[in-house]
Amino acid sequence: MSSGKVGAVMVVGAGIAGIQASLDLAESGYYVYLVEQSPAIGGAMPMLDKTFPTNDCSMCILSPKLVQCGRHLNIETLTNSVVSEVEGEPGNFKVSIQQKARYVDPDKCTGCGSCAEECPVKVDDEFNQGLGKRKAIYKSYAQAYPNAYAIDPSKCLKMKKAKACGKCLEVCQADAIDHEMQDETIDIEVGSVILCPGFEKFDPTDLEYYGYGKFPNVVTSLEFERILSASGPYGGHLQRPYDGKEPLKVAWIQCVGSRNCKIENGYCSSVCCMYAIKEAVIAKEHSKNDLDTSIFFMDMRTYGKDFEKYYDRAREEQGVNFIRSRIFKISEVDEESKDLTIRYADEKGQLHNEEFDMVVLSVGLEPAPSVIELGKKLGLELNQFGFAETEPMTGVNSSKEGIYVAGAFGGPKDIPETVLSASAAAGASASLLGDVRGTMIKEVEFPPEKDVSEEDPRIGVFVCHCGVNIGSTVNVPGVVETAKDLPNVAYAGEYLYVCSQDSQASIREAIEEHRLNRVVVASCSPRTHKPLFQETMREAGLNPYLFEMANIRDQCSWVHMNEPEKATEKAKDLVKMVVAKAALLEPVKQMSVQVTPKVLVIGGGVTGMSNAISLAEQGYSVHIIEKSDQLGGNALRIKQGFKGEDVQAFVADLINKVESSDNIEVSTGTGVSEASGYVGNFKTTLTNGDIVEHGVTVVAIGGQEYKPTEYLYNEHDAVFTQLELEEAIAANDPKVTQAKNIVLIQCVGSRDAERPYCSRVCCNKSVKLALHLKEINPDVNVFVLYRDVRTYGFYEENYRQARQKGVIFVRYNAEDKPRVEAAGNSLQVTVTDHVLGEPIVIETDAVGLAAAILAPEDNEQMNRMFKVPLNADGFFLEAHMKLRPVDTAADGVFIAGLAHGPKSMEENVAQAKAAAGRALTILSKDSLESSGVVAVVQPDKCAACLTCVRLCPFSAPRINNYAAEIEAVLCQGCGSCAGECPNKAITLQSYKDVMLMNMVDSLYKEVR
C-alpha cells in the first residue's frame, strides 16, 4: 500500500442503495463494511407492496440481492450499528462504530422463530407502520438478513426485571439468546465512505387539517403500502384500519409535507405522484368491488421513464380520477361511520364537499434527524432542508472528498435513481481507491474436488429438527428410518439444527466416514440455506452441485402443524423425491472466460466522457468513439445548468481530462461498422477500419432535440427551441434580450399521442431560462404556458423563485393547445387561461418552445449490433427498470445518458459514473465465471432449429457448426430453452427431465 490508502469502503445505511453500493464494490475488489442502524438490511423497499411503473413485487425483486449481499465474503454487515466518529483523510479514514447489543447471537440464531412464538409481549410493529403487532423478540420481516431475531430491550420483560420472564430462553435450543449482551465499539479503517442512510417519511400529525392521528381512516401512503401487501397486517386484503370494512371510495392527497413553504419543506418529494397512482391502481386490483379512487394533486409529476404512460393508463383505462386541487380540510362525517369529508375547491374556484371511506396522505420524504446529525458530525454541507449538498455536476460527491452520497440523502429519489446513485458512488469510490483495489479482500481456499464420476451414488441424508420447528410436528426419527431404506442412501441421521457450525463439521465427517458422494439435507428453504451447505460440500471436497435440499419445514411442518401424521408422511415423500433426484445429480463445472480489461465507450458527450474518465482513473484503458468531429455532444449548446453551473467550463474541463489522460484514446468522426463477441470479449470494427477488442461496452450515444412542426417554428425567426433560445441569450440577440414579452410553451412534442412520454428536463429548463431573462431585464414579462410544472426535487425552489420574480405561469389543456400567430416581426399567442376559462391573447416578441428530447438516431443500429432492446419510444431498455438501471439484457453492455431516456446533465453524469461502477464489476476480474447451473447442448441431437436462439432473452445460444452452442457466461439458467427444445438436445444442469421424472417415479412407486 504505497499510497497509504485503504482498499476498504464503509457504506452507511443498508437500504437498496447501501446494498447496491456494497455489492458493486465487493464485486470489484474492495472490502466493504455495511453499517446499518436497524437489526436487518433492506431499508424501505421490503415495506413496499408493488413498485412503479412495472408493478413488480418489491420484496420479490429485492430478496435475491439481500441474500447475495448478506452472504458476500467481502461484505461485513454490521447491524444495530451507528457511526460515532470519522477521522482522517480521503483514502484513509478511521471510523468508530457503536454497535448496540442485539441480545441474540446472529451466528447461533437459526431464525426458526420459536422465541417469538413464546414471547408474551406484543408491541406495535414498526415494519407494518404500527398497523400490526410484533413481539419483543422479533425479526423485522420474513426474508430479513441476518436471518436472526433481536430483542427490543425497551419492551422485553426480562430486561426490565430479570425474573419476570425468560420464555424465549427456554425455547431456544440453539442457545442464541443472551440478555446480558453488551454494546460494543468497533474501530475500522476505510479508504472512503458512502452515505446512504435513506429517508424518513414526513409525519403529518402536526398538519391538523389532514386529521391524521385523529381520524382512524386517514392513513399515510406507507401505511397503505402495508395494507396492500400480501405480507402486511391484513394479508393483502384491502380494508380500513378502523373497522376492517372494505372501502369503496378512497382518496389520495398529494404533497403532504412537500412543496409546503409554511413548514419549510418547499421541495418536491419527487416520488409521491407515481406511488399514489400505483397505489390507486393496485387498490383497484385488490378490491372486489368497483373501487372509486381519486387523487388530489397540484401538478402531476410523472416525469420518469415510462411514467407518463402509467399515468395515462391509470386515467384512461383504469378509471382513476385525478382532481387538480390543493384541499382545504379533511373532517369526519360522523362518529359512527368514521367516513371522511374532503373540502376542496376545483380549478374554477367552485367549492366541494366530497365523502370518502378512506383517505391516504401521500407523505413526502425527509432526512431523519439522526442523519442530519451524522452529516453535521462529518462536517458535510447540507442544504436548507437537511439533505446532503452534492458538488456541482458530480451527482454523488459530498462537500468532503472521499465521502460520497447515494440515495435519498442527496435528495428525494425513486428506486432506480437510488440504485443508480449507489452504483455511481461505488464507481467514484473505486476511482479514488484504484491503486489499492484487491488489497483487503478475502478469498477462500477449498480442497481439490474429488472425482466421483466413476462411483455409484452414495447419498447421505441429514434431517433437521430445526429446534422444535420441524421436530414437534414431523416424526424426524421416522423420516431418518425411511431415508435409510431408500436406494443409494449410505447414511441418514438427525440433527437439532443442521445449519449450525458443529453440524457442518458432522456433515464433513459423515462424508468422509461413509464415503458419501451426494448429500441431501431435509430442513428449510434452499433460498436461505443452500449456499451454506454447498460451501460445506466444497470444504469436504465435493462438487457443490452434488447437493440437494428437501424443504420439510416451510413446505411441511409449518403448514401442516395440526396433522403430525400426514406431515410426517409428506416429509418422507419429500425426502424420497429428493433422494431420487440426488442419485442422478452430476457435478457442475463453472465455465469461465477471460476478460479483456478495456472499455469501448460509444458517444463522446458529457455522459461518455464522464464514464471514460471514471474508468480511466481506475487504470483501465478506454476507447471513446464519437460520431461527430468533436467531443462534447449536446452539452456544447448548453450554457447553464439547473443549479446555475457554467456548463461550457465543465465541458471544457471534461474534454481536457479526456485528452490528457494516458488511458483514453479518442476517435472522432467515427462510428461502429460491425460488432461481435459477448461480455468480457467484444470485438468491434470501427468505421475507420480499426478493430477494438474490449471487455465492456458503454452505449452513451445521447439524444436529439425535436424539431417542432408546430407553433410557426422554422416559419418565424422569433420562434426558438429552448436550446436555441439559450444560444440567443448568450449571443445577446436583441430579439430576446431586448424583448418586452416572451412566451415559453411547454410540452412541445412531448406527452402527446406520438411521443407519450415526458421529456423531464424542459420544465426546469424553462424556469431557469425565465429566471435568466428576468436577470438580464427585470422588466421583461415572461409567460410560461405549461400543462404540469414538473420541477421535481429541489428544482421546486427555482419554480418558487420564478413566481416570486413575476414570471407568469398559465396552464393549458392538451386538448386546447396555445395558438401562435405571426404579427409582423412580433408574434401573438392565444391561450385559454385555466382560472378564467377564457382565451387570453399575449403580444410577444419571442416564443421559446420546450422541444422534446428524442431517442438517438443510431438507436436501431446499436440495438442490432449490441442486442440492447429499445423501448416503445426508441430509448434503450435497461435490464430491470428498478434494480438494474444501467445494465442491459446484453451482459457487459451498459447504457447511460439521454440514450436511456431524457435526463438532466447532472443526472447523466451520475448515470455515467454508475455505468463505470457496474463496468468495474467485470473489468476488475481476470476471468468471468458462469453463475450456477446453465443449459447445455448435446450437439449431435441438435437440429439447429433456432428455437433456443429465438427464445432466449439473454442471447446466450447461437448456432455454430450446424448446432446450437450456449455461452455459459451469458446463460442465466432459467431452462426455458431446455423446456422448449424439440429434440431434447438441451438440458438444464441439475434440473434434467430425467431427474424430475425420477422424482415423480419415486413418489408414486408404491401407488402403482
Place this chain on the structure above:
Amino acid sequence: MIIAQQKSIQDIASMIEDCNKVLLVGCAGCVTVCLAGGEKETEVLAASLRIKRRLENKPLETVTFVATRQCDPEYIETLESYVKDVDAVISLACGVGVQYVAERFSDKWVVPALNTNFIGGSLNHGEWEERCGLCGDCVLHRTGGICPIIRCSKSILNGPCGGSQYGKCEISKDMDCAWQLIYDRMKALGKLDKLMEYQPPKDWSKSRDGGPRRAVREDVMID
C-alpha cells in the same frame, strides 16, 4: 424445409386401435425443425396415447425412437431391432418417411402421425408459410425471386389477373398479390424490361404429371 403438423391424437389412436404395443418413430430432420416430430413430440405423443388407452382399459405399450432422417434407407435400417416385437409403427415424419418405413418393414402396420403440409419456411417462431410449388422448372430468376406458382392464388405466370387491387389479392385483403410484389421488386432492381421478354409456355411435364418424379445425378452416384 417440409412443414408438417400433428394429426389429432384421436385420429392417431384410431389407427392403432387393435395394437398392444407400438413403436413411435420421430425424425430429426425437417419435422424436428418445424416442431412436429422431434424427440419431444414423439414422447409427448407416446405418453398421450398410453394415458388414453389406460383410460379405455386397453393399456398400450410404447417404444420411442428418433431416426436421424426417415428419408434415407440406412437410417430406416436402424429401426429394425425396435420394430420386431411391436404391432405397429407410428411415424412422425413427413409422408416420405412414413412410406420409407412402410416399404422397409412390409409386414408391419405403419401409420402416419403427421399431415405433411407444404414446403416452406418460418415467418416467426411457430408460423410457417408455403414458398415453393415443387413445379420442377424454376422461374424465380424471371420473377424477381418471388414464386408466382405458389404465391399467386391462380399460379398465373404472365402478370396479375383482374383481381389484383391495391397490391392485394382478391381472395383476401391480407394476401399480397404476387405479381404486384414481382413488379415492385423488378422495378426496384431496374429490370422491368425482363418482364417484357417473351416466355415460352412453361414445361409442366416436370411438375406433377402422373406418377412420382425422380431426380438423378450421375455425378454423385456411387455405383
Place this chain on the structure above:
Amino acid sequence: MRLQYASTVRIIEMPCTGTIDHRVLLKTFEDGADGVFVAGCMEGDCHFLKGNIRAKKRVNMVKNILEEIGFGGDRLDFFNLSAAQGQRFAEIVTEMTDRIRELGPTPLNQKEGDTA
C-alpha cells in the same frame, strides 16, 4: 406466515417454471397424480424475463392434450403468484384440492393417490 393448507401436496422445485417440459407433466399423471399445478411468477415479474410465459403456454398445451384424450384438462393448471404471496399459495392449494376432490381420484388408478 405458516398458513395451513392441505397436506396432500408434494412440491418439485425448479429454478424457473420455464424449465418445465410437457413430458414431465404427462409423466406425473401417468405415474398417478390426481392433479398437478405449476406455480410461476407474476407476469412481467419473471426473473428470467419470459420463463413463466413459456411455461404457461406449455401447461395449456398439455391441458388440451389431457382434455382431448378424455383424462380431463382441469386436473392441470398454471398459476401466477409471487414469492411474497404465501397466502395466495395456500389459496391456490385449496382451490386446486377442492377441484380435484370434486373430480375424484385419477381415472388411471383405482387406489387413492396424492396430488403433486
